[in-house]
Amino acid sequence: MQVSVEATSGLERRLTITVPAERIDSEVNKRLQETARKARIDGFRPGKVPMSVIKRRFGPSARQEVVGEVIQSTFFEAVQKESLNPAGMPSVEPKAVKDGEDFEYVATFEVYPEIALGDFSAISIEKPVAEVTEADVDEMLETLRGQNKSFTEEVERGAQEGDQLKLGFVGKIDGEVFEGGSAESTDLILGSGRMIPGFEEGLEGVKAGEERTIDVTFPENYQAEELAGKLAQFTCTVSKVIAPVLPELNDEFFAKFGVAEGGIDAFRDEVRKNMQRELDSAIKNSVKNQVMDGLRTLHQVEIPKALVANEVDTLRKQAVQQFGGGQNIDLSMLPAELFEEQAQKRVSLGLVVAEIVKSKELKADDARVRAMVEEMAAAYQEPQQVIDWYMKNEQQLQEVRSVVLEEQVVDTVLADAKVSEKACSYKEAIAPEAPASEEGADSDQ
Structure with a gap:
């Protein structure tokens, strides 16, 4: 087999590969002989069909199969x-295949x-450096109470934010x-933002x-185009x-x-633990995002178009899932341009991370893997069951x-x-950051 390599442009390579005729012809003949032993053709007994007939009838398809495998x-x-x-x-361009060539x-x-x-x-x-204070715990307790509020107390006073109205309009x-x-x-909680502004x-x-x-005036970008930007008048009748x-x-x-058990003290302790986990996670993510942004800025990477195209398809699927799309949605209906920039960032970062793993010879630390599993399990009522499930589930x-490996890169x-x-x-510290980095790119080469 002869091979020549040409660097056409950037990352593109063109291989010209020449395979000796004997290699092709030998495999074709072998298949035709096997076919001859099994072929059933009118006018001939099984196993007695002349090779000339076998070649004429099955030769082209056998050669095509062999060429594909070769x-x-x-x-x-x-x-x-x-x-x-x-x-x-690769994109493959075969030249004409002839016997003996x-x-x-x-x-x-x-x-x-x-x-x-x-x-x-x-x-x-x-x-970021922060701590969970008693005041933070107090505020969280009030948040939890607010999330579990009920609407059972009718009032005669004027409605204020947070009240529920029963009304028609x-x-x-x-x-x-x-x-x-x-x-x-309908029921409407004032301040919920459910209705149009105003x-x-x-x-x-x-x-x-x-x-x-x-x-009120409908927003200019309102989903119903016939209403966008229009001035409307609503007559509302409030019953409760x-x-x-x-x-x-x-x-x-x-x-x-x-x-x-344990009353308010035990509850505060549990709330504090959850807040501390959230704080630790937020700080870790903030640092990680800054590291990933720094790596992307530090390395100007030439990106293979094929990897970007694959990543675009992945982002398309994620977008469909996020908005509740079904399996029969044609992903090509979502323009690639919508995801191109994000895909390039993810691929670029994935390549850099993969190179760090390779050059630094990093492997996921078993102790850290176990610790992460235990940390995730701590949020469940039966932590040991969760741990056992993870440790037995290889995927x-x-x-x-x-x-863990990504953390070790960080x-x-x-x-x-x-x-x-x-x-x-x-x-x-826990406030959401503006999206700056895109992790999740495949780091395997």
Whole structure:
């Protein structure tokens, strides 16, 4: 087998592979002989069909099968021989195949880029430093009470934010009732943001039995285009104003959260532990995101188009799942341009992370894998059952190993990076960050 390599542009390579005629003809003849032993053709006894007839009838298909298999096997032989690392499947252009002639084909594909790791000391990290205070726990208790409030207390006062109204309304535009703008009876919590801007604010102070007319304007980007930007008038009739009732901090309330004994002190301890886990996770994620952003900035990586295309498809599937799409949705209906930039970032970062794993010879630490499983299990009522399930489920365990390995990459970078600390409150530390980095790219080459 002869192989020649041509670097066409960037990461693209073109292999011209020539396979000796004997290799093709030998395999074709072998298959035709096997066919001759089994073939049933009218006018001939089984096993007695002349080879000339077998070749005429089955020769072309046998040669086509052999050529397909030879292309597959010789391509991988060739890339190993030339020490190439393909990023995706090749585009193959076979030349005409004739008996007794060498077979030649051209395979065009991209290779993974060679990445020279930069100096991690050029990366600056600002690590949040915060603690869970008693005031933070108090605020969380009130949040939990608010999440479990009930609406059972009718009031005669004017409605205020947080109250539930039972009301009916009729909406009109230019004096005409419009479709979808009316309801005979519905529940509405003031301040929920369920209605268009101005509607809920217009009902503040209303009392049970009162009728009130509100003028509001539909947003310019409203989903119903025929209503977007239009001025509407809603006549609302309120039958009830119901104030929220917060539950007492008692044993019944604590039991809802799995705290069966120990009263308020045990409940506060449990809440504090959960808050501390959330805080630790938020700080870890903040540092990790900064590390990943730093790595992407530090390394300008040439990206194989095939990997980006695969990542675009992955993001398309995730988008469909996120919005509740079914299996029969044509993913190509979502333009690739919507995901191109995000896919490029993910692939670029994945390649850099993979190079760190390779060059630093990192492997997932078993002790850290076990510790992560135990940490995840701690949030469940039966932690040991969760731990046992993970340890016996190789697929789930492999996902944990991947996360641990990524953490070890972060630790490797932090060992050389410039790390400073920034004091902040619990609420500041756990506040969602603006999306800056895209992890999750496949780091396997």
